[in-house]
Amino acid sequence: NYKELSKIVIGVCGGDGIGPAITSQAQRVLEYLLADDIKSGKIQFKVIDGLTIERRAAEDAAIPPAVLEELKECHVILKGPTTTPRKGDPWPNVESANVAMRKELDLFANVRPVRIPEQGIDWTFYRENTEGAYAVGSKGFHVTEDLGVDFTVVTSQGTERIIRAAFDFAKTNGKTRVTAVTKANIIKTTDGKFLDMFREIAKEYPDITADDWYIDIMTAKLVDEKRRKDFQVLVLPNLYGDILTDEAAEFQGGVGTAGSANIGKRYAMFEAIHGSAPRMVDEGRDIYADPCSVIRAGAMLLAHIGYTAESEKLYKALDICTITEKKLVITGRNTGATSAEFADYLMSTIEKL
């Protein structure tokens, strides 16, 4: 129902590392596609700075409060990668900005499509995005110096909404199979609940085949070139979604090629699923960073807000530029094209469609 709004505010939150360099190119492409509606005032872009590791560390916050306020003024957000400190990094241990944003904006469905048309692969992953092994963040604790505990949390409400989202997507898009992936034989309470609810809810969708597998064997099934194309929609608790979508994206060409949609009732955020590559910035190579993943996230954003034709144009042009024609290749170094050159190439390709 975005079409009914008098104005749609698209936040562009560059994150850090190569993020600002690539999201600004994605913004150029979106502005090009939405030019008329920007002119009419229907669409407004809002650039949100400050989601950098330096500022997060200084304010000791996964997302600085002022940045969070700005994010909440948008309807949808295009987000670049953000740095999560690792042991040994110079930053104190602030939590992942991704994870915090998913929770703060209640973006419960992480939707990740993986398509390899020539192999007949067209998977859509519905990853639960706010609970599971990610629920308590750093609130696990050491009972003694030698004994540490972490928690996995499941709620009925959190589980029901992601499972329904997966089945509803399947139904609306003519899919005939939804597959749940858990480790309910071992993680009995939380994954058990997820699987039980999946089986219950499946009964309401009698035209859709519902099956389920354990995550260990599922990682093997994705490798099986004969059978894997039979999977269509997959629904998974947070951690398994994290794991399985990286494997799946690799078959498509790597995490750099995949975008990710984080959808809630009120907000939606679209992001690249690769990292912030701070080393490229240190070496002055960020202008050569590949913007494809975040541009793909932009195409998902367009579809989400109802600009279906524009979204399809963008997907088509991306395929031409990265698969069919490849007139410009991004290598990440000065041997390749810059982000800006790629965006130009993409826009001239759209022009010709």
Added chain:
Amino acid sequence: NYKELSKIVIGVCGGDGIGPAITSQAQRVLEYLLADDIKSGKIQFKVIDGLTIERRAAEDAAIPPAVLEELKECHVILKGPTTTPRKGDPWPNVESANVAMRKELDLFANVRPVRIPEQGIDWTFYRENTEGAYAVGSKGFHVTEDLGVDFTVVTSQGTERIIRAAFDFAKTNGKTRVTAVTKANIIKTTDGKFLDMFREIAKEYPDITADDWYIDIMTAKLVDEKRRKDFQVLVLPNLYGDILTDEAAEFQGGVGTAGSANIGKRYAMFEAIHGSAPRMVDEGRDIYADPCSVIRAGAMLLAHIGYTAESEKLYKALDICTITEKKLVITGRNTGATSAEFADYLMSTIEKL
């Protein structure tokens, strides 16, 4: 130091489903290879029945106490698959016999080799086998009907021994790299401790390169045909070991081709990593079940108890029978060879080596 024992007792615990059919063939092959030492009384086989789902359900025990006593009378155990009840099965919810045996016999290292010589792949996975997400079994609980919690547990002792086992294996076998796989950016307390200890212990092995990756991106790295062969020894918390080894085994030809060693200070157990396939038994097809995985487990057992030459012979003959010659093919149906025919073929191949 098995060689120093006056007698080595090898338990053969068939489990259920196709387990008894395939382990009895594996036993025939081992008896053939160890004939002299069986005659001299140095080696004794002990068949252990009763680890069936019917009996476990009747006694409401993951492992019936009498069976556990028998297992403890052995030095090493060859184990067939055991059935873990799933929701909807006619059995009450007894815990996994595998998992119980790992805990009861304190088999802390689950060692899974994956080799694809023609691709240069020679991986050895050291999976922590007694704690992590598997520690508390069904002791997770519902706080309310709508809120469930599970636990992940790490101990210093449990972590240290698996990491040292991986580094010691690397050192003894001329490996130059050990890789830890965690999700320490999210599962901060338990995986964080695992990663911290890995980095500390790595300092004691200055000739070995130690690196670490997150489990999500690691599942993608195993797909990357250019880089994956560079991994050598990998050490992982329980759940990630479970997940990653199934993916890895698939590249080698499926979980049916892989064996798994479960090693503790006092006991060691070797098993097939596939399931018990009760449907094959129902349909009277268990004599056609493929014994390769449990025979491979037998080859690991031989190496473990110091029968290196016999173990190598067995590996070589397995390669000839399943890769090079393939005179007999097991299809799982009466179109293929039986387990017994395969064992005969294997023994006649060993004879000719």
